[in-house]
Structures are given as C-alpha cells and as structure tokens.
Amino acid sequence: MTDHLPAVLDRIDTDLDKSLERLFEFIRIPSISTDPAYKAECRQAAEWLAAELRDLGFDASACMTQGHPMVVGHQVEAAGGPHVLFYGHYDVQPVDPIELWTTPPFEPTLVAAPNGDTWIVARGASDDKGALMTFIEACRAWKAVSGTLPIRVSILLEGEEESGSPSLKPFLEAHREELSADVALVCDTDMWDNDTPAVTTMLRGLVGEEIEITCASRDLHSGMFGSAARNPIHVLAEILATLRDGEGRITLQGFYDGVQELPDAVKEQWGRLPFDEAGFLGQVGLSIPAGERGRSVLEQIWARPTCEVNGIVGGYTGEGFKTVIPSTASAKVSFRLVTGQDPAKVREAFRAHVRARVPGDCSVTFKEHGGSPALSLPLDGPWLKPTLDALTEEWGREAALAGTGGSIPIVGDFKRMLNMDALMVGFARFDNRVHSPNEKYDLSSFHHGIRSWARILAAFAR
Template identity: 65%
Template sequence: MSAIQPVLDRLDADLDASLERLFSFVRIPSISTDQAYAPDVRRAAEWLVDDLKSIGFDASVRDTSGHPMVVAHHEGPEGSPHVLFYGHYDVQPVDPLELWEDDPFDPKLKEVEPGRKIITGRGSSDDKGQLMLFVEACRAWKAVHGSLPCKITLLFEGEEETGSPSLKPFLEANKEELKADFALVCDTSMWDRDTPAISVGLRGLVGEEVTIHAANRDLHSGHYGGAAANPIRILAKILADIHDENGRVTIPGFYDGVEETPSQVKASWDALNLTPEKFLGEIGLSIPSGEKDRSLLELVWARPTAEFNGISGGYEGEGFKTVIAAQASAKVSFRLVHKQDPEQIRAAFRAFVEERLPADCSVTFEKHGGSPAIQLSYDSPIVTRAKSALSDEWNKQALTIAMGGSIPIVGDFQKLLGMESLLVGFALDDDRIHSPNEKYELSSFHKGQRSWARILAALTA
C-alpha cells in the first residue's frame, strides 16, 4: 500500500476542485433521447476530451451515426494489465420539470442532514458523477506518481439512455483499439449508503412502443360512442391481459430461458433481510407487485418483468373533451433474466398484441433497444481483489449482488471483445435517477474516487 496512500491524500485535498469539475459537466444538458439537445450532447463529449487531455490522456471525440463516443488512452508500465473503463455522458430527460426542487442543470452541494451532503442535478449520479470518480482517481494517481499503474483506455458513450444504437458498430469497427484484459463498468449501485457492492447479475431489456390505430380521425364521443372502436379501450385491454392474477406475464413463451436461482444464492439474498416494507416503504409503497411467492430480491434481481413506462391517447389537457381518439400508444419494456432471448420476447409480444386487435383496427410497433441478461462470476480473482479493496475503503465487507437494471454493454464486451467486466458503482437506490431531483451522495463522490484508486492498486499489485 505504499503507492496508494499519497494518491488517497491527494484525492482528499483535491475534493473541492473535483466537485467544481463535476458541476461544470452536469451543467451541460446532454439529453440524448431528444434531438433538440444534440448540440449539448456533443458539448459534453468535448468537455470530457478537454479534461482528459489535461491529465495526459490521448483523448478524442469520435463520430458515429448518432451521438459521438469519447475514447482516451494512457500507457502503463511494461507488463501491466490493460483496463478498459466504460461510462456514459448522456442523461435522461428532466420532465416533469415542475417537480424539481432545484434546476436540474445547475448542480449544488446541499446539506440534507447534519454531516450528510448531496450533489443535486440530472446526471449527478447517472452517470456523470459515477464516471468522474474514475477520472479523478486517474488524475490524482498521475499527479502523485507522474504515471498510471496500468494501461488504461476510457470509453464514454452518449447514447446509453436511448438503447446505445451506435455502440455495437463502434465496438466492431474498433475492436483492436478497445480490446483490453478486462473492463471496468461504473453504472451500478452500492447495497446501502455504507456498504459497497459488486454486481454480478444484470437484467436484460426489451423496449417496445405500441400504437393502436382505430378511426381515421378523432371523433365526437356523442355521435360515435357505442359504435366506433376506441383505441384507448383496446390498448387498456391488451395491457391488462399481459399479467395474470398472480402477477405472471401471460405472453406465450415469455418464461423460456428463465432459470431458478441456485438455493445458496437465494439463501445469501435472504440473509440480507430486505423486507418489502423497507425496500418499498421509502417510495411510499408496501406490497410487491410482481409474481406471488417470490422474495423481493428475486423479483428485482432474478425474475423477468413487463412494465408500462408510458401511455398516451386522446385529450390529456386541462378540463375535458368528449373525444374518441384516432390512436393511443404505450411504451412497454421487459426486463429479462438468464437466457431469455430479447428478439423472441419482442416477437411474442407483437403477436400477443396482434391477436387481440379488432379486425378494423391496426397496430404499429417501434423498437426501442433489446439486450439479454448478464450473469458474471461470483468469485473470479478480479472480483475477489476488488472486494478486498472496497472493504478496506468502506471499512465494511463488500457484497456481491445482482441488479434489476440493464447494462447492455457488459454483454457486448463479452460477445464482441471477448472481455469480462467488473461492475462497481456508488449510486444508491434513492438517487432518483431517471426522476425529478436526481442526486448523488457526497460520500459516494469522495469515497468512490478513493475506492477506484484502491481497486487500481489491487488489480495491478
């Protein structure tokens, strides 16, 4: 540990300056799903390149057919491993804006209780805050030692929140440049505010937008009500059919490839003793909505879901309008586990909808990304070393857990670059990522930087 202590000291001394850097980065509204923000997405990429060059990385903005990638390289000592670190610099939309207590793009440090501070803003956690931890660890290491402990490549994406359409082509086109001994992926969470965690299971995702088309124009519900097909009624019926009374998804073949979680893994999750009251209580709920007779952690880590992420149709404004809409649509997503096949699920969903459509109506589908689930090793040497480094920093045994969310890049690294990933992140479940009032704990920001420095030391010792 002789190399690491001065790096940790340097990170402590540089904390205020590192916060200012994060604030500058968060101020750029790099919302990837809305084309109106495309210039801001590019500006965020350029901001990263400038910062990485200042540390000594060979960094550049790399165009794609969508938003650009940022790629940066730094050499390491002869014989050291080559590590690829991945993060994303795009962010989710901010609507409904009126629910934000602070400007989402004017980040602040706020004391929320004595001794506990948070960083506010869209992207403060997902993923600008998380990715800057590693950049800060590199900056401090370089400042103290004049070098880095291993060869490091950074890959920062600007389309993660829109299903990463350009990522696979980019990986394929730049295989030789990007292939490393292993990848570090930072887009994950801690178990709780004091307990670091490494994620070894990730759910996959299939996104679909379904639009039911009925009459060729909006209709007056008095003249046509009782005679004309109502697309909201048709859509509601189809969505309602997707779950049975036990919370199981009824789409034929949906559970193909779903495995039972090994009993010892289940037992380790049960030992975490996370009750529905605790997990759901902080968001104002208490009853698990998924399959009955499954534990809460099974539901969010090891069972697939069908969720309705948005619905719209007819008159949604103030007051009332007695209209029968011409169309209605829903955004539907499926979280996948184990060996479920995304494209098989997509096809089964589309067939399920089409079977339920009245003969005089039609349906259109829009594809929004698809990726299978990931299952990584619980006990590889890299996982064991990283657990030890995290346990040292947080003074608490690091956990190996699964995650309900999807990080498709981990599968792409496996398939396209033949490279396993180590998933370490410092977000918390209450960070409100994708929601109004996103935040990042200052403790995550500070000890997260130190954690990455320790992990780099452990992996290259």
C-alpha cells in the same frame, strides 16, 4: 507493486482537497449533450479530460465522431498482468426546471448533509462526473507514489450517454482491437445502501413495443353506435389484462423459456443484506408486492422478467366530456428480461398473443421501440472475488452482489462487440437525484470511491 497500496491510500487522503478542486473545475463545464447549443462545451469537457489523462502519462486524445468526441487513453508505460478498460461519460442532463435548483447547477456547492456527511451539489456531480473522477484520481495517486499503475489500463469516456449514444457503436466497431481488454470497468451504478458497497452482476434486458388497435373507420357517436360498434379501448384493455395471470406470472407462450432460478449463494446473500420490503414500497405509497407470488421484492425487481404497460391512449382525453367511440386505441408495453431470454422471441410471442385476441373485423399494428438481452457477470470469473474483497476491506461491510432492474446499453455492447465482460462498481446513493434539480454526490462516495478503485487495481495486480 502492491506493496505501494498503503502509501497510495495515504496520498488519496492527503490530496482529497486537490481532487475536489479538479472535480469542481470539470463540473463547471456545462457539457449537456442533448442540446446543440452546448456542442462547444462538450468538446471543451472532452479536451479537459484528455489533458488530465496526458498529465498522468496516458497517450490520450479527444477523438472526433459524428456527434460529441470520445476520449480514449492508454497507459504509456504499461505494467504486466491483466488489462482493464474503464468506461464513463462526461456529458450531463439538461438542468430544467432551473427554478427548482437551490444553487447554480454548474457551480458545485458543498452542503452539510443531515447525516453528518457533505453533499457535492451540481449537475453531473453524481452522473457521471463525480463517478468517473474517482477512477482517474485513483490512477493519479498510484502514479504519484509508484510512478506507474499496477496493471494495464485503458480509458474510454463518451459524451453522448445522456442522449442515446448514437456514435458509440460505430466507434467501438472502428476501434475494436484498440479498445479490447480483459474486462471493462463501469462506474455508473449504485451502492447497496448508504454504507454497503456493491458489485452489480445482473442487468435486465429490454423489449419495447407500441400497439395500435383499429376498429371502425372513423370516430363514432356513442349514442348512435354504442354496443353495436366495437370499441378499440375495450379490445385493448381486454388484451392487456391477459398479459399476466392472477399469480403475477406473464402469460406469453414460451416467455419463461431459458429463465433460471437465482443461485442459492446469491439468494442467501440477499437474505443477509439489510432490505426493508415494506419500506421500499411504502416510500411510494404502496404496500402489496404485485409481481410473481412467492418471490421476494428483490427477486421481482432484479432477477425476474417483467411485463409493464407504460402508457395508454384512446378516445377523447381533453377538458370536458365527449361521447365518442374512438376509431383507434394504442398502448406502449415494455418487458424487462433476464439472462436466458431472447428479445426477438419475446417480441414475436407478444405480437402473436395480441393478434390471436383481435376481433376479425379489427386490425392491429406494431411499432418496435428497441430491444436488448439481459447480461450477467460470471460469478466464478477471475474479477469478482478480488473486487468484493477490496470493497469489503475499504468500507468495512461485506460487499453485496447486486442486480439492477434497469439496463446499461454499453455493457451489452462491450459483450457483443468486444466479447468483454463488464464489472459494474459505483458509489452513488439512491437519493442522489440524478437527472433532477439539486443533483448531489456524497463526499464520502467520492473519497471512498477513489480509495476503492486504488484497492481494486492492487487486487487485480495480485
């Protein structure tokens, strides 16, 4: 079966224009999941995908949920070997502000890029329609050349990723046996840089907390009560200032329990990859890394846990000036976690840290804003090396082992609910302007992404 790979790659090259036509037809469906006005369009996008999969020989349908449909497809003529589940999402973000778009957001446009590439400009071009179509088009080429796929393939495409995926967990629970596979393939990630492919092997977890400090029973005149009455903004600021020490380490009791050092092999590879620390911070007007001292910027943003204050509210913040001592002050605080940390323990350590520092005549309340553990793909598992080799062969650059500072909830759901690791391979560039006006996907990402998935399928068959 793998002997067909050269012909499959040739077919991808020959049919690129047709692949683009299908992508453009898909993009023109304004499947904005968060806006109820586009419910019919989300259903249309799901039905469009199900029809495409059926044309490729999948047993596929748009399955109804309490929200937008889930598209599920299974290869009818299943090959032997491993079984993979490919995941993507067909819904997109709203287009606002519309006046900042240079072309209609749902009319895909090819634009010449300064580096000689071509940009596909449209809402969803990168996130996630262009990305998921790279896999479908790779399957199309394999079917056209050999009549079947080299391994067993199932596909799950959801329509609520951009609106919190409320239907996903119930759907996974109800279809646990049907959707279980040897490994999940997730396409919603980035390249290392414009020319270097990457496999994302680490996802940080998340703990979100909102705290409110209450002191006096009402707002007070600062001239009449100043110094004598406790100011909750002072209390809050003092507490927040104790969350990190002068070395950039987080001070919560037991916070680093279970945190492991980065494997030497990964650290060495990161050292070989082109990454400009000064340029990374310089692009946002900064120059001094603020995390743990002695750690590289890549370690700080990918492999180490964090504590960040995301917002503070207290007192009078309107126009002009008001001499008031507020009754309450609040803050939103988030922790990004790494493998080995327990979100529940981190949350409780944070609350204990705060409670211990609230004055006796004041009070504090907490509001939870979600939590999930970090995940990592086993570096010695059977899926990583063949994927890295396939990407390196396609792009002509050593494929990188990457981390990400963010979280992809579906990866955790696959692990917890289906006991399935996820291989995260994407071809987006950092400048793709996802969720923003003039979102784009590089034509080279689309073309080489299709070829990359074709190679990965062949590598898994071997």
